[in-house]
Structure formats: C-alpha cells, structure tokens
Amino acid sequence: MSYYGSIEAGGTKFVCAVADEELSIIERISIPTTLPEETLAQVFEFFDRYELKGLGVGSFGPIDVNEQSETYGYITSTPKNGWRNTDLLGLLKERYALPIAWTTDVNAAAYGEMHLGAGRNTQNCLYLTVGTGVGGGAVVQGSILHGFSHPEMGHISVTRHPEDSFESTCPYHDHCLEGLAAGPALEKRTGVKGQLLEADHIVWDVEAFYLAQALMNYTLILSPEKIILGGGVMKQTHLLEKIRQSLEEQLGGYVTLPDDYIVGCGLGDNSGTIGCLLLAKEGA
Known part of the structure; x- marks a missing residue:
C-alpha cells in the first residue's frame, strides 16, 4: 500500500507523518531540528519505511517559493544556525522520486484549516x-x-x-x-x-x-x-x-x-x- 507523507519543518522540530487515502494519519514522529544532515537522516529513516506516492512540505522560513528562481526550494535567510541557504527541497528530491509540494509552514496550516478546519x-x-x-x-x-x-x-x-x-x-x-x-x-x-x-x-x-x-x-x-x-x-x-x-x-x-x-x-x-x-x- 502507498501513502502520503507530510513534513512540517519547524525551527524547533520536524513533525513527519504518513497517511492513507482518506488522510487518516498512520504514524507521526517529532524530530528535533538540529543541523540539516543530522535532522534529515532521521527524516529519511522514518519515510524510508513507507511506499510514498506524494509528499507535502511546509517549512520555516524565509524560503524560496518562486519556481523560476535558481534557489527555488531553499531555506534562505533564516537566523536558524546551520540552515541558512539549505536546499531542503533538493535534498528531499534526491532521496525520493515523487511529487513534492513545497510551501511555508503557515501556508500549509492555512490550507489545512480552510479545507478541514x-x-x-x-x-x-x-x-x-x-x-x-x-x-x-x-x-x-x-x-x-x-x-x-x-x-x-x-x-x-x-x-x-x-x-x-x-x-x-x-x-x-x-x-x-x-x-x-x-x-x-x-x-x-x-x-x-x-x-x-x-x-x-x-x-x-x-x-x-x-x-x-x-x-x-x-x-x-x-x-x-x-x-x-x-x-x-x-x-x-x-x-x-x-x-x-x-x-x-x-x-x-x-x-x-x-x-x-x-x-x-x-x-x-x-x-x-x-x-x-x-x-x-x-x-x-
């Protein structure tokens, strides 16, 4: 069975979840936001256990959401230590060959609240x-x-x-x-x-x-x-x-x-x- 994945990438923690076709959450974990390599290793470990058909990412920012930009998918001028100019979307795409939606954490929350909240x-x-x-x-x-x-x-x-x-x-x-x-x-x-x-x-x-x-x-x-x-x-x-x-x-x-x-x-x-x-x- 294949699932949908979610990453709510916050400055304090990454909340990762997988859900079925009805968007009922099957499993969710919280990972401390430390340095990119360390945090993403735990993200990959979680999602590697599932067959995914789509992933949605809502990230802390500022991020680049302009698809025409050379830095599309980057966390840009954040004061968060170690995350400035991190190509988060690119790193996820290197790992998973599937459609990945990319937006801010608050945009994702707005979208969720409009549809189901x-x-x-x-x-x-x-x-x-x-x-x-x-x-x-x-x-x-x-x-x-x-x-x-x-x-x-x-x-x-x-x-x-x-x-x-x-x-x-x-x-x-x-x-x-x-x-x-x-x-x-x-x-x-x-x-x-x-x-x-x-x-x-x-x-x-x-x-x-x-x-x-x-x-x-x-x-x-x-x-x-x-x-x-x-x-x-x-x-x-x-x-x-x-x-x-x-x-x-x-x-x-x-x-x-x-x-x-x-x-x-x-x-x-x-x-x-x-x-x-x-x-x-x-x-x-």
Whole structure:
C-alpha cells in the first residue's frame, strides 16, 4: 500500500507523518531540528519505511517559493544556525522520486484549516500563528497566496501602543508585529512566560492592540472570509475576545465584519500536518 507523507519543518522540530487515502494519519514522529544532515537522516529513516506516492512540505522560513528562481526550494535567510541557504527541497528530491509540494509552514496550516478546519465552507481565509515568532499564510480563491516570495505577515510595521516603549525583540525591525507581540516579547516585557501570566494582566491589552491592528491591515488588504489564529500565545483563550473587541474599535465602523470572523484553530496543533497531506494528495 502507498501513502502520503507530510513534513512540517519547524525551527524547533520536524513533525513527519504518513497517511492513507482518506488522510487518516498512520504514524507521526517529532524530530528535533538540529543541523540539516543530522535532522534529515532521521527524516529519511522514518519515510524510508513507507511506499510514498506524494509528499507535502511546509517549512520555516524565509524560503524560496518562486519556481523560476535558481534557489527555488531553499531555506534562505533564516537566523536558524546551520540552515541558512539549505536546499531542503533538493535534498528531499534526491532521496525520493515523487511529487513534492513545497510551501511555508503557515501556508500549509492555512490550507489545512480552510479545507478541514475552522475555515471550512470558505475559499478565502487567513491563518496567523503567534508563538516564538509570528507568521501568516493566506488562501485566496482556494489557492495559497504567494508572488515573487511568500507573505511575511509577522514583519508588518505597527503603530505603537500609546503606553508602550518596549524595545522590539526583532533584530531587523524596531516596530514590527513579531518584535512587539510574539512570545519572546511577552516574556521580555514581564519576566514571565506568557502561559504563566494572569488573564487580567495589563500586557494582554497591549498584545490584543497589536494583533488587532495587524488583523485590521490584513482585513483591509485581503478581505478574507475568516481569520484563524493559532500558536502558543493564542492558547490563552481570553485573548481572542480582547482581539475581537480591539479590532472593532480600531476599524471604527468602516467595515462590517462577518459573523465568527476571528476564530481559533479547528485542527489544533495538526493544522500544518493536515495541510501538507492535502497538498501531497493533490500533487500526487
């Protein structure tokens, strides 16, 4: 029997899975992301045990998704030690002679959520993960959105909260969303990891302000039918309502939003894996 494979390639871990024709997961493993040679040796060991007919890869980035580019399939300017300019897709193709879908981890998650998660019954949705970093993917008219490169939604500029003078944690930008609202920024502001902060801590109002500001920009540019929020920070369930309220305030009545517009993940931590499996099946 042949299977579909999925690689959710993260900066901390590679989650690899195989699934049957109905996309029921047969086996899944998690591999620490160390150096490419070491990590891929374990990836190959896992998949070599299966007959694959398609593979979907959603990778941390930045990555090159332009098929006309000489570095298509590369992880490019990542700060992850040892992975800069790694031809990940090329290494996989050397090992496996089969169709391999290639996109970002957040694009894969957006695709999975649109088809089988919180974005079902839509053709246009946006997925944003807020955790160690901030990243976003969009599906427009059923297709993953990218141009000369892929979206970098975590690095849009945001206007600072009136009471916020915090120094951004992003080494590239002093007022981007990731630098002011990702998990490390929360911890650096307070000295406490986000999951340990009380629900009534003032920092959640600041967090909601930045995330809502970003969602306002995405809304005005892309007008998705649904925005889906995931990642470790969004496991603070009280934050979702704060974001909704702040978004309404910042929009100022200019746009009327659909019902249930901002929601949590429907697939939990499986969004990226399911998205990769869908892409593998479509490409096989």
